[in-house]
Amino acid sequence: MSALAIDLPEDVSAARDGILKFAEQEILPRHAEYQAFFEDPRAMYGEDGKFSETLQSLIRDVRESSAKAGFYQMCVPEALGGGGLGHLAYYAAWQALFHRCGPKNWLMLYSLAHWAFGPSKLLEQITDEALAKVMPGLLDGSKSMCFGLSEPNAGSDASMIKTKATRDGDGWRIDGRKIWTTNAPIADYCVIFAVTNPDLSVANKSGITAFLVPTDTPGFTVQRIIKLFGHIGGDEAELAFDNLYVEPWQVVGEIDNGFAAALYGVSLGRIYNSARAVGYGRWSLELALDYAKAREAFGSAIADYQGVSFPLAESATELHAAHLMGINAAKLLDRGEPAVKELSMAKTYSVKVGYAAVDQAMQTHGAMGFTNEIGLVEAWHALRIVNVADGTNEILNRTIAQRLLKGDVGL
Numbered sequence: 274m275s276a277l278a279i280d281l282p283e284d285v286s287a288a289r290d291g292i293l294k295f296a297e298q299e300i301l302p303r304h305a306e307y308q309a310f311f312e313d314p315r316a317m318y319g320e321d322g323k324f325s326e327t328l329q330s331l332i333r334d335v336r337e338s339s340a341k342a343g344f345y346q347m348c349v350p351e352a353l354g355g356g357g358l359g360h361l362a363y364y365a366a367w368q369a370l371f372h373r374c375g376p377k378n379w380l381m382l383y384s385l386a387h388w389a390f391g392p393s394k395l396l397e398q399i400t401d402e403a404l405a406k407v408m409p410g411l412l413d414g415s416k417s418m419c420f421g422l423s424e425p426n427a428g429s430d431a432s433m434i435k436t437k438a439t440r441d442g443d444g445w446r447i448d449g450r451k452i453w454t455t456n457a458p459i460a461d462y463c464v465i466f467a468v469t470n471p472d473l474s475v476a477n478k479s480g481i482t483a484f485l486v487p488t489d490t491p492g493f494t495v496q497r498i499i500k501l502f503g504h505i506g507g508d509e510a511e512l513a514f515d516n517l518y519v520e521p522w523q524v525v526g527e528i529d530n531g532f533a534a535a536l537y538g539v540s541l542g543r544i545y546n547s548a549r550a551v552g553y554g555r556w557s558l559e560l561a562l563d564y565a566k567a568r569e570a571f572g573s574a575i576a577d578y579q580g581v582s583f584p585l586a587e588s589a590t591e592l593h594a595a596h597l598m599g600i601n602a603a604k605l606l607d608r609g610e611p612a613v614k615e616l617s618m619a620k621t622y623s624v625k626v627g628y629a630a631v632d633q634a635m636q637t638h639g640a641m642g643f644t645n646e647i648g649l650v651e652a653w654h655a656l657r658i659v660n661v662a663d664g665t666n667e668i669l670n671r672t673i674a675q676r677l678l679k680g681d682v683g684l
């Protein structure tokens with residue numbers, strides 16, 4: 274039986290099925306083998322709060338194995354040396370991975386190049402020199418990167434960034450700070466967004482340039498690892514740049530027009546997070562259905578009570594709608610349309626209903642839903658966060674309203 278009348282193109286379904294098989298053969302066994310390790314936060318994080326050496330090498334190993342098998346880089350543009358599959362494949366593969374692996378087998382996060390931590394279309398306009406110097410390591414999975422846009426005083430309104438790049442000979446000197454930069458503690462490169470023309474940047478969101486910077490450049494410091502939800506370490510960091518010198522080969526795209534790259538990157542993030550929310554939502558719904566059929570109260574399986582089954586029916590309905598929205602937005606992007614409204618709708622709706630589905634699955638499990646063993650808590654944390662990351666729900670509603678008021682009322 275098929276829930277979707279929309280057939281995915283053959284290359285897209287083959288890519289999705291291929292990476293799922295990879296996850297089954299390579300990711301799930303690693304988690305089984307390292308189960309005790311993944312249950313011990315003191316083994317996972319070093320004293321400094323960074324991922325421990327063992328964890329870093331497990332992550333690198335997954336990236337490299339997937340790259341060797343041809344999956345890691347499959348959605349990277351061909352011009353950058355990747356497989357050239359588009360946004361729909363990116364959505365479909367991530368959705369399937371999150372659905373199949375759930376939050377416990379999280380090394381799967383490194384089996385497909387993430388738009389911000391690995392090679393992606395974000396780098397489409399790098400220089401030939403950067404292509405030769407940086408892409409081989411990113412494509413084979415030995416290196417990773419991060420996306421430095423948000424700052425202590427610039428979140429939703431990224432045009433408020435204060436990090437500046439001042440001309441020095443042929444290059445620039447970068448000074449400033451970034452915050453919330455995911456993967457920064459272990460990344461080899463950072464795409465830093467900096468103001469190169471303050472007058473333009475205030476006026477119309479230009480005047481900002483993107484630079485591709487090795488994280489071992491003098492003047493680049495990871496100042497602090499940010500710990501979320503009571504973890505003893507973290508993958509987000511606060512960064513400081515002090516007189517950091519960059520050369521012309523490091524410019525990504527056009528000088529003073531880096532905001533376009535930032536917005537495109539965030540669009541990829543919205544596809545990724547729509548897929549993540551639908552995938553985790555489906556995973557938790559299926560867990561709840563199994564539990565409801567097995568758990569008994571008052572002489573019957575709890576699934577027999579409509580108070581238990583109707584909320585699950587609602588979750589399923591919402592996740593189905595979110596899934597269709599994600600597929601639709603990805604298809605529009607593949608057609609070359611910006612899909613600003615549709616992508617904003619898909620992301621804000623998916624993360625809300627995905628989060629609600631996980632929450633409902635916890636409720637269905639009773640006290641069992643709050644234990645560390647099942648993984649619902651991890652999915653709940655992850656989806657709570659993406660109601661903020663890559664555009665808050667309010668900012669996405671703002672974008673949708675702006676589009677509607679401009680006459681973009683197609684639904």
Ligand SMILES: Cc1cc2nc3c(=O)[nH]c(=O)nc-3n(C[C@H](O)[C@H](O)[C@H](O)COP(=O)(O)OP(=O)(O)OC[C@H]3O[C@@H](n4cnc5c(N)ncnc54)[C@H](O)[C@@H]3O)c2cc1C
Pocket residue numbers: 389419420421422423427428429430452453454455456509658661662663664665666667668671
């Ligand atoms: C786990 C995590 C990882 C992240 N990773 C990265 C990363 O790798 N790189 C990066 O650059 N950034 C990253 N971010 C930052 C993220 O992009 C910002 O958190 C996000 O853009 C919101 O900015 P803010 O947190 O500063 O909230 P603010 O912009 O300060 O907003 C605070 C509140 O005000 C609301 N608000 C603001 N303006 C309006 C408005 N006009 N109308 C209605 N409501 C409004 C917001 O919706 C929010 O509820 C990450 C964030 C998280 C949580």
